[in-house]
Amino acid sequence: MEDIVERFLAGNRRALARVISRIENETPEGREYLRQLYPHSGRAHTIGVTGSAGAGKSTLTGALAAEYRRHGKTVGIVAVDPSSPFTQGAILGDRIRMQDLALDEGVFVRSMAGRGALGGLAPSINDVVAAVDAFGFDYIIIETVGAGQDEVEIAGTAMTTVLVNNPGTGDDIQAMKAGILEIADVLVVNKADHPGADTLASQLQGLLNLSPKDMRRPPIVKTVSTRGEGMQELAAAIAEHREYLDEHGLLQQQREKNARHQVLSAARAILLQRIQAATPDEQLDGLVQRVASRDLDPHTAAEELANVVSG
Amino acid sequence: MTAPAQTKPRVLIAKPGLDGHDRGAKVVARALRDGGCEVIYTGIRQTPEMIAEAALQEDVDVVGLSILSGAHLELFPRVVEELKKRDLDDVLLFCGGIIPDEDTAELEKLGFKAIFRPGTDTRDIVKFVYDNASKS
Ligand SMILES: Nc1nc2c(ncn2[C@@H]2O[C@H](COP(=O)(O)OP(=O)(O)OP(=O)(O)O)[C@@H](O)[C@H]2O)c(=O)[nH]1
Numbered sequence: 001m002e003d004i005v006e007r008f009l010a011g012n013r014r015a016l017a018r019v020i021s022r023i024e025n026e027t028p029e030g031r032e033y034l035r036q037l038y039p040h041s042g043r044a045h046t047i048g049v050t051g052s053a054g055a056g057k058s059t060l061t062g063a064l065a066a067e068y069r070r071h072g073k074t075v076g077i078v079a080v081d082p083s084s085p086f087t088q089g090a091i092l093g094d095r096i097r098m099q100d101l102a103l104d105e106g107v108f109v110r111s112m113a114g115r116g117a118l119g120g121l122a123p124s125i126n127d128v129v130a131a132v133d134a135f136g137f138d139y140i141i142i143e144t145v146g147a148g149q150d151e152v153e154i155a156g157t158a159m160t161t162v163l164v165n166n167p168g169t170g171d172d173i174q175a176m177k178a179g180i181l182e183i184a185d186v187l188v189v190n191k192a193d194h195p196g197a198d199t200l201a202s203q204l205q206g207l208l209n210l211s212p213k214d215m216r217r218p219p220i221v222k223t224v225s226t227r228g229e230g231m232q233e234l235a236a237a238i239a240e241h242r243e244y245l246d247e248h249g250l251l252q253q254q255r256e257k258n259a260r261h262q263v264l265s266a267a268r269a270i271l272l273q274r275i276q277a278a279t280p281d282e283q284l285d286g287l288v289q290r291v292a293s294r295d296l297d298p299h300t301a302a303e304e305l306a307n308v309v310s311g
Numbered sequence: 312m313t314a315p316a317q318t319k320p321r322v323l324i325a326k327p328g329l330d331g332h333d334r335g336a337k338v339v340a341r342a343l344r345d346g347g348c349e350v351i352y353t354g355i356r357q358t359p360e361m362i363a364e365a366a367l368q369e370d371v372d373v374v375g376l377s378i379l380s381g382a383h384l385e386l387f388p389r390v391v392e393e394l395k396k397r398d399l400d401d402v403l404l405f406c407g408g409i410i411p412d413e414d415t416a417e418l419e420k421l422g423f424k425a426i427f428r429p430g431t432d433t434r435d436i437v438k439f440v441y442d443n444a445s446k447s
């Protein structure tokens with residue numbers, strides 16, 4: 001066990017890959033690795049890339065990573081695709097769009113299945129990102145499919161959230177009105193080679209102009225990810241957001257907020273485990289039966305379960 | 312609701328070489344997904360180095376190679392060599408596509424545990440993966 005952590009810290013990529021699997025599978029070794037590696041994390045600039053299916057998130061992620069590589073920076077990429085709710089299986093295809101980086105020693109790409117986590121991100125995403133961070137990459141890009149709630153989740157995990165939009169898909173603007181703009185730190189109009197890019201950009205600008213004066217207005221960047229166009233501007237917008245966070249002391253605030261969320265949700269999971277471990281199946285079945293037949297309400301039943309650990 | 316440790320196989324499906332048809336590879340990827348596997352699909356025109364590097368980064372238990380071009384005896388040994396270079400000798404290897412019977416022995420010697428030819432029931436592929444993948 002020491003050995004793999006040592007190899008990890010010495011920069012061995014196989015060790016990184018293995019550590020991620022153990023953490024992702026929530027094994028006891030995984031917990032131990034994370035415990036040892038966590039103090040090494042927190043140095044990378046983490047960037048969330050979200051947006052609807054097919055918006056060009058993977059292509060953009062690859063092109064942005066290539067831009068960072070041109071400046072000699074290293075990049076870890078974690079790309080999340082959804083799991084099938086029926087079979088728990090998944091096809092993880094984001095690498096297809098990142099082929100130019102396939103043999104670059106300064107880049108590490110890891111695909112992750114959502115595994116049914118609420119909010120669409122994978123359950124262990126924060127832990128996996130911490131491990132990739134501990135490996136020492138300058139940037140970590142986290143790609144996730146946006147479907148409403150997920151954008152909010154990614155905003156908790158990443159320092160800078162990039163929301164990818166496409167021209168000619170009117171529903172984007174609708175979705176924005178539902179508050180999604182508030183979590184976007186940089187807005188991208190990708191596929192700017194398609195008609196309607198300028199229209200979308202000015203619609204977005206119009207929307208931003210409605211937001212309160214004291215709120216930071218995210219910049220809008222037009223990109224053609226397939227040709228790498230707009231990547232310099234995107235990297236600059238991301239850097240500018242990082243400076244904004246630093247200047248206003250917001251990074252620490254964001255970290256504390258995310259830490260609180262993680263600690264509480266881990267605590268919730270531990271309590272649930274303890275309750276389940278201390279509850280014989282028959283007792284749970286009995287309570288379930290009573291709730292199902294309306295003999296008991298769910299909250300009273302839950303109190304009864306929870307008493308095992310609080311008492 | 313304690314998230315049970317996922318022990319389902321993680322599989323890389325890759326297409327080495329220059330032929331541009333990946334229908335077969337996609338059918339296999341989907342069948343494995345439907346069987347509960349997490350399948351990493353990397354697309355067409357992969358070099359042996361790219362395949363091995365993806366297997367390393369993704370920490371897969373299984374690598375399945377699909378080929379139609381007839382270049383398997385040229386490309387597969389190079390994939391195996393690149394995997395070895397990265398200490399990935401323990402992954403389960405299988406292949407599929409247009410592969411003449413007379414090449415079976417040579418591929419088995421290379422370490423391929425199964426060869427699936429056109430017409431294979433995809434359920435057999437899923438079963439093969441579950442029966443043989445050791446979650447390390
Ligand atoms: N014309 C044009 N096509 C693009 C651009 N960016 C991406 N695409 C294409 O859009 C399609 C989807 O791109 P992806 O990068 O896979 O999109 P994604 O958002 O990662 O997709 P999911 O992960 O499946 O949600 C591909 O065919 C890309 O080649 C662009 O700037 N212009």
Ligand SMILES: [Mg+2]
Pocket residue numbers: 057058059093094143
């Ligand atoms: Mg993608």
